[in-house]
Amino acid sequence: MAAPRLAAITAVLGYLVALAALASCSTEGDILYKQRLAWKDPKNVLRSWDPKLANPCTWFHVTCNNDNSVIRVDLGNAGISGPLIPDLGGLKNLQYLELYHNHLNGSIPTTLGNLTNLVSLDLYSNHLTGAIPTTLGTIGTLRYLRLYKNKLTGSIPESLGNLTNLVILDLYSNHLTGAIPTTLGAIGTLGYLRLCKNKLTGSIPESLGNLTNLEMLELQKNALNGS
Numbered sequence: 001m002a003a004p005r006l007a008a009i010t011a012v013l014g015y016l017v018a019l020a021a022l023a024s025c026s027t028e029g030d031i032l033y034k035q036r037l038a039w040k041d042p043k044n045v046l047r048s049w050d051p052k053l054a055n056p057c058t059w060f061h062v063t064c065n066n067d068n069s070v071i072r073v074d075l076g077n078a079g080i081s082g083p084l085i086p087d088l089g090g091l092k093n094l095q096y097l098e099l100y101h102n103h104l105n106g107s108i109p110t111t112l113g114n115l116t117n118l119v120s121l122d123l124y125s126n127h128l129t130g131a132i133p134t135t136l137g138t139i140g141t142l143r144y145l146r147l148y149k150n151k152l153t154g155s156i157p158e159s160l161g162n163l164t165n166l167v168i169l170d171l172y173s174n175h176l177t178g179a180i181p182t183t184l185g186a187i188g189t190l191g192y193l194r195l196c197k198n199k200l201t202g203s204i205p206e207s208l209g210n211l212t213n214l215e216m217l218e219l220q221k222n223a224l225n226g227s
């Protein structure tokens, strides 16, 4: 009598565990699928992004780690347009977000500051507007921040000075205003700083003289004093 009951209970438990696993695995897939629906994709590069699969690790342009968690999204030159959804900040193990050379518009979600494993944020050559989120300054792992050739406004956040692993900061050709933050002089790892073709004002901070690894500094085509 007890054995079949036990078997039934075991089966139900097994089912629940499977459901729970499915639910936790599918979260990152849900985020990416929601992003797929928010984009226009005329070249149909996202056709493999199928929410019926347990996780997004088999999807094209998505790479996972051994725990089936997304670490890369590679969609440069993909012909996609539309906004970046705030939910992207939930891809907690993401290291590379490569969305350059598309037609993305709207603003950069402040939630991207939650991507605390991010190494590279490449959103260059799009139509992004609005300010550079201050929250990006919390991503201590960030090495490459390339936002050039967009329509970003507002000033360069002082918080970017907290990015002490940053190697490339490229904000070239946007509509950025205000002064170059003195705090950038604290990024000892910085090798490439390109801020030209913006509307920056004020003087070049002396602190930039501290950047002993700097190989490339481009500030022209701004309204800087003494440049």
Ligand SMILES: *[C@@H]1O[C@H](CO)[C@@H](O)[C@H](O)[C@H]1NC(C)=O
Pocket (backbone or CB within 6 Å): 082, 105, 106, 107
């Ligand atoms: C983005 O582009 C689409 C299509 O041109 C447009 O409908 C939408 O309003 C734009 N969004 C923003 C925030 O500019």
Ligand SMILES: *[C@@H]1O[C@H](CO)[C@@H](O)[C@H](O)[C@H]1NC(C)=O
Pocket (backbone or CB within 6 Å): 089, 110, 111, 112, 113, 114, 135
């Ligand atoms: C992500 O970031 C936003 C804005 O910075 C914040 O309000 C939100 O609570 C964060 N979410 C998580 C899950 O950490």
Ligand SMILES: *[C@@H]1O[C@H](CO)[C@@H](O)[C@H](O)[C@H]1NC(C)=O
Pocket (backbone or CB within 6 Å): 137, 138, 158, 159, 160, 161, 162, 183
């Ligand atoms: C980051 O930088 C800002 C402005 O420079 C500063 O006020 C803030 O305390 C820093 N945050 C962290 C977490 O270091």
Ligand SMILES: *[C@@H]1O[C@H](CO)[C@@H](O)[C@H](O)[C@H]1NC(C)=O
Pocket (backbone or CB within 6 Å): 185, 186, 206, 207, 208, 209, 210
């Ligand atoms: C950076 O440069 C400024 C101005 O030249 C100087 O006052 C400051 O002590 C330097 N900071 C570091 C961390 O070297």
